[in-house]
Amino acid sequence: xxxxxxxxxxxxxxxxxxxxxxxxxxxxxxxxxxxxxxxxxxxxxxxxxxxxxxxxxxxxxxxxxxxxxxxxxxxxxxxxxxxxxxxxxxxxxxxxxxxxxxxxxxxxxxxxxxxxxxxxxxxxxxxxxxxxxxxxxxxxxxxxxxxxxxxxxxxxxxxxxxxxxxxxxxxxxxxxxxxxxxxxxxxxxxxxxxxxxxxxxxxxxxxxxxxxxxxxxxxxxxxxxxxxxxxxxxxxxxxxxxxxxxxxxxxxxxxxxxxxxxxxxxxxxxxxxxxxxxxxxxxxxxxxxxxxxxxxxxxxxxxxxxxxxxxxxxxxxxxxxxxxxxxxxxxxxxxxxxxxxxxxxxxxxxxxxxxxxxxxxxxxxxxxxxxxxxxxxxxxxxxxxxxxxxxxxxxxxxxxxxxxxxxxxxxxxxxxxxxxx
Amino acid sequence: xxxxxxxxxxxxxxxxxxxxxxxxxxxxxxxxxxxxxxxxxxxxxxxxxxxxxxxxxxxxxxxxxxxxxxxxxxxxxxxxxxxxxxxxxxxxxxxxxxxxxxxxxxxxxxxxxxxxxxxxxxxxxxxxxxxxxxxxxxxxxxxxxxxxxxxxxxxxxxxxxxxxxxxxxxxxxxxxxxxxxxxxxxxxxxxxxxxxxxxxxxxxxxxxxxxxxxxxxxxxxxxxxxxxxxxxxxxxxxxxxxxxxxxxxxxxxxxxxxxxxxxxxxxxxxxxxxxxxxxxxxxxxxxxxxxxxxxxxxxxxxxxxxxxxxxxxxxxxxxxxxxxxxxxxxxxxxxxxxxxxxxxxxxxxxxxxxxxxxxxxxxxxxxxxxxxxxxxxxxxxxxxxxxxxxxxxxxxxxxxxxxxxxxxxxxxxxxxxxxxxxxxxxxxxxxxxxxxxxxxxxxxxxxxx
Numbered sequence: 130x131x132x133x134x135x136x137x138x139x140x141x142x143x144x145x146x147x148x149x150x151x152x153x154x155x156x157x158x159x160x161x162x163x164x165x166x167x168x169x170x171x172x173x174x175x176x177x178x179x180x181x182x183x184x185x186x187x188x189x190x191x192x193x194x195x196x197x198x199x200x201x202x203x204x205x206x207x208x209x210x211x212x213x214x215x216x217x218x219x220x221x222x223x224x225x226x227x228x229x230x231x232x233x234x235x236x237x238x239x240x241x242x243x244x245x246x247x248x249x250x251x252x253x254x255x256x257x258x259x260x261x262x263x264x265x266x267x268x269x270x271x272x273x274x275x276x277x278x279x280x281x282x283x284x285x286x287x288x289x290x291x292x293x294x295x296x297x298x299x300x301x302x303x304x305x306x307x308x309x310x311x312x313x314x315x316x317x318x319x320x321x322x323x324x325x326x327x328x329x330x331x332x333x334x335x336x337x338x339x340x341x342x343x344x345x346x347x348x349x350x351x352x353x354x355x356x357x358x359x360x361x362x363x364x365x366x367x368x369x370x371x372x373x374x375x376x377x378x379x380x381x382x383x384x385x386x387x388x389x390x391x392x393x394x395x396x397x398x399x400x401x402x403x404x405x406x407x408x409x410x411x412x413x414x415x416x417x418x419x420x421x422x423x424x425x426x427x428x429x430x431x432x433x434x435x436x437x438x439x440x441x442x443x444x445x446x447x448x449x450x451x452x453x454x455x456x457x458x459x460x461x462x463x464x465x466x467x468x469x470x471x472x473x474x475x476x477x478x479x480x481x482x483x484x485x486x487x488x489x490x491x492x493x494x495x496x497x498x499x500x501x502x503x504x505x506x507x508x509x510x511x512x513x514x515x516x517x518x519x520x521x522x523x524x525x526x527x528x529x530x531x532x533x534x535x536x537x538x539x540x541x542x543x544x545x546x547x548x549x550x
Numbered sequence: 551x552x553x554x555x556x557x558x559x560x561x562x563x564x565x566x567x568x569x570x571x572x573x574x575x576x577x578x579x580x581x582x583x584x585x586x587x588x589x590x591x592x593x594x595x596x597x598x599x600x601x602x603x604x605x606x607x608x609x610x611x612x613x614x615x616x617x618x619x620x621x622x623x624x625x626x627x628x629x630x631x632x633x634x635x636x637x638x639x640x641x642x643x644x645x646x647x648x649x650x651x652x653x654x655x656x657x658x659x660x661x662x663x664x665x666x667x668x669x670x671x672x673x674x675x676x677x678x679x680x681x682x683x684x685x686x687x688x689x690x691x692x693x694x695x696x697x698x699x700x701x702x703x704x705x706x707x708x709x710x711x712x713x714x715x716x717x718x719x720x721x722x723x724x725x726x727x728x729x730x731x732x733x734x735x736x737x738x739x740x741x742x743x744x745x746x747x748x749x750x751x752x753x754x755x756x757x758x759x760x761x762x763x764x765x766x767x768x769x770x771x772x773x774x775x776x777x778x779x780x781x782x783x784x785x786x787x788x789x790x791x792x793x794x795x796x797x798x799x800x801x802x803x804x805x806x807x808x809x810x811x812x813x814x815x816x817x818x819x820x821x822x823x824x825x826x827x828x829x830x831x832x833x834x835x836x837x838x839x840x841x842x843x844x845x846x847x848x849x850x851x852x853x854x855x856x857x858x859x860x861x862x863x864x865x866x867x868x869x870x871x872x873x874x875x876x877x878x879x880x881x882x883x884x885x886x887x888x889x890x891x892x893x894x895x896x897x898x899x900x901x902x903x904x905x906x907x908x909x910x911x912x913x914x915x916x917x918x919x920x921x922x923x924x925x926x927x928x929x930x931x932x933x934x935x936x937x938x939x940x941x942x943x944x945x946x947x948x949x950x951x952x953x954x955x956x957x958x959x960x961x962x963x964x965x966x967x968x969x970x971x972x973x974x975x976x977x978x979x980x981x982x983x984x985x986x987x988x989x990x991x992x993x994x995x996x997x998x999x
Contacts, residue, residue: 161630167799171638172614173630176878179620180601197601197620205599212596215664260800295800300921370589370682372718374725445595474917478928480946482718482725487948487997489926491919506924508950508997510768550768550997 160268301327393452519546654737803923827983893963
């Protein structure tokens, strides 16, 4: 039975209970991975999941439950109705636009990826001083979303590879995600080599002096800072509750553009509640718009921006960007002197209300006349908005980080707006 | 487990063992969960659900194959082909047969949860500033059957409950927040309603006070950490670095330091699933009985946390360190309830001894780079201390340092050990307890804005 057919069966049972509105989200996934520990493949995993999340609107209130067995659909429907009892009335409920879509992203099978990883590890058996730990994963997700006016079915493959290398007291890592196995095949050696290169460059004697220098931030470090320091503040629901410092029209910086787009690793045609994925210009110099899902749009009288995202079938949708792009029109030269930050520690501790941060970094270098020298761990203190105001882009090249649930696409940034200690 | 499910597991075991496996185990699990989120007195989310699923492991040719799926029907086809080259071997562990059924004395019902959350919201309505309030209540039960090819047959059922509160206060363009979490293994009975209401009021008052708190000083100074922050330090800085997988894979600063002095001799750090806390259990997720592990005793590194595979690799008996988030996750080396053992000092004595410095309270979380041995924690708030007296409140303050240096800089321990509920992420999230008494560091690296 196809995923949509399973959904039709659930729909027939839900409709018998006469909800004012409903949606059924079904998800099926199979994911395989090979785990590398100490330069050997120590484990292979295969996980299969199937489940459905069910929302019903009853007396103007939303209820939710989920299940993993089609034998228990009626009990799941009853629980969804039961949880609606005490929930708030959604004053601005309106039926979302109708949509019918079926879209499957295909990929040619390029052979056994675990064998390619094994070959890569075999090449390095002589390099005893290097410890490699990482993960290679590949799989496919299929989603079906059914509500009274819409039916969507999409599927996509995903390939991930990450590798961490340690050499003496030096650590490095790199990662890559894509939707074509041929691409990942090419990247397995490159990511491994890059992780080793970074670990080697960090394994020397560490510089102690920091001084007052400009900062060069790698997309990995920047992604962490923006995930915890900016994304919560662009969520419409939090803005309406006064939990965000940002407001429409607030000028951040001429030439700074942050947008959520429908192209990238999470390029689904619709979001996880069957609203069309659209482009949202969140910042274009000033704050232009915030992100909404259906529930927040019904609560605050706004329009969904197609940003209802579920971690999986177990979750009600919540608001999150799909493919977040940051760009700056001003380009600076490659830095000859400064500090280069590759990772940050403790990004989840960023104050999501004030956007202030005080973070560590343990993969970092001083740049002296264009040459990198390993640096002791440092503390970075600042504010995300101030950092963005004082930043310029270094290159046009951007790194995409993430997966099918959401990605972020970033350049290297130069900034003077962060204190280093 | 029903007779039908029991027979499904036996069928699965016989199929996965059929192809020359050296070892196999199965975890069949039922998860029951209820969770509610209230925002500004209105219920924003409510969930009641249950799910079943199975995870199994097979060891063959020195490498693991792990399969998982929703439902109880056997799926032996999820065995991967076992690539050559693995070196996994298991330390011996006595097969266990046991029935552990920790029951909530009183389970939450939705009306009761809703009423409790409304009361907490009401108690948070203090202070002059505009506010946004959040109360979250979660309760879940993990009911796990473990079978192994060596003859282990264990049923373990553990209930958990947590309540989290948060107040975001706004005044004159400034925004600050304060949050607290309470929880343990058990049901309604683990909470004292009066205490919860007092904490709710304190949470809002603190958020209001933080609006006028000053930015912290930066640099090296004497630091007192409260039980919450010091507990996170024990977990992040020592617990993770003592995890056998990181040690064996060249990713820990504690590698090769067993029997060596790594901390001030005052310092004893323990991981113990037998102590009551969010990280409590009787059997770990490979059927080994959980035991107390003195990671550091009187400043000397004594043991690592290991599962059976890393126990073999590092030469330790398995000590109950294998935990998985759910049936869909492979067991990894994890902590349980990790804490710094108490000393003899009162907080007043610690403050007097410190003289001038900083008193950090609460944890916003932290992260550690176990390879380099550096860590980063953020406190929820703090106070400047002058001549042993608690002074001005400070906000957005972090503590950073080297694990080994900080363990040696720990110069006095309070007698007021307290365990906090927490969640630890290592690709998977498991409930843990983190604890400590108040501690005094002589040379803490403090950062802030």
